[in-house]
Amino acid sequence: MTDSDKPAGGAGITTRRGVRSFVIRQGRMTEGQKKAYERNWPLYGLGREQGVIDPRQVFGRDAPLNLEIGFGMGQSLAAMAAAAPEQDFIGVEVHHAGVGAVLKEVEEQGLENLRVYEIDANDVIDLCLPDASLDRVMIFFPDPWHKKRHNKRRLIQHDFVQRIRHKLRVGGILHLATDWENYAEHMLEVMNDSEGFENSLAEGGYAPRPEDRPITKFEKRGEGLGHGVWDLLYRRTN
Template sequence: MTDQPAAPEHRRSIRSFVMRAGRMTEGQQKGMDQGWPRFGLSLKDGQLDLDSVFGRQAPCNLEIGFGMGNSLLEMAQTAPEQDFIGIEVHRPGVGALLNNVLKAGITNLRVYDCDAIEVLDKAIPDASLDRLMLFFPDPWHKKKHHKRRIVQPDFVQKVRQKLKPGGIFHMATDWQHYAEYMLEIMQAAPGYRNLAEDNTYVPRPEERPITKFEKRGERLGHGVWDLKFERVG
């Protein structure tokens, strides 16, 4: 999950998250201790050379706010011919994912544990990503909190800058009002094409794993809305 708090009046930037404390389990700490040296990325590394990071040329996918990392791990396992980068500030989630990466023995996944906006600004080269994924970000459902949502006109243009021409910005939410808000923002954003046949939402793509959270929501009758927009031009 990705949160975006309002910036204080004296600050211009809006961070993409709210820092959340959490106690690390033994497995999560193992992931940090053993997995981070192999799969962790730092802003200190500067702008990435993706071919060098992964040791090959391959399609690159980036997920903002991967939570505990189960979906990202499944995508990386299912598509070993592709590379994946995840961003998450919740350290127990980062540790959990890294621990599972070690168990799975995969090598096509890397992780940041810092602000997604900073990663996009400082580390991701322009026109380098084949897909950027934003699944179930915090909807900030109260109207007075809408400015905290990560999906804003400036953000979607930042995403477009990092996507290759033809690259995909894939969003998903289980809040209908946020889905409608996302659609409104994206329809007004220059340089994008909606991939939905009816110009609204796409059917759930097979490549997006169904989470336990989503399955529970389906049992309770909650909907999920997927949006896919392609960078054009």
């Protein structure tokens, strides 16, 4: 999600894996989101206490599996799940209001192919997902930490990318997107230096936005102001 899509506030925090995949933010659920959360979390919520999941048991079938890290308020994630009922989706978000919002979408649209974690993505990657289980990992508009002295707090770093790599099947895609040019350059450098990945474009560089990545209202607003968006798609090779 774009940084405009996120509640205000927050600071960088470290955990046992180093940089967390989020910053602490404020945000209250609407009454509708709260009720949707209460009704649907027992049905669609996943937790650290479940340990390593078997996606086939979770979804009741064997289907392509997508993971979105940091889905914000969840409109894009819900839209992708609705547009691809033959695929399964897991979303990770720590902000309670966002989880309530996406569970409201799940209920209203009848999305049986979407499940949600409300914990740090580091824990989902390390403790909850089997190796080689994902067909696609999506990280759209993570916090840019645009000040140079804060660049080390950026989520897209070599260690994090390698841990994701092990959760992707060979041939699976890591899809990154940002609306900060400097972060796009950082992402490109990290990915080009990452073992076991190759750019999905033969000529390398940034990719055109895939049709299955929804355009958020904030992205549309940015386009109207002349802001750019950079997509990167890298394939696991080994």
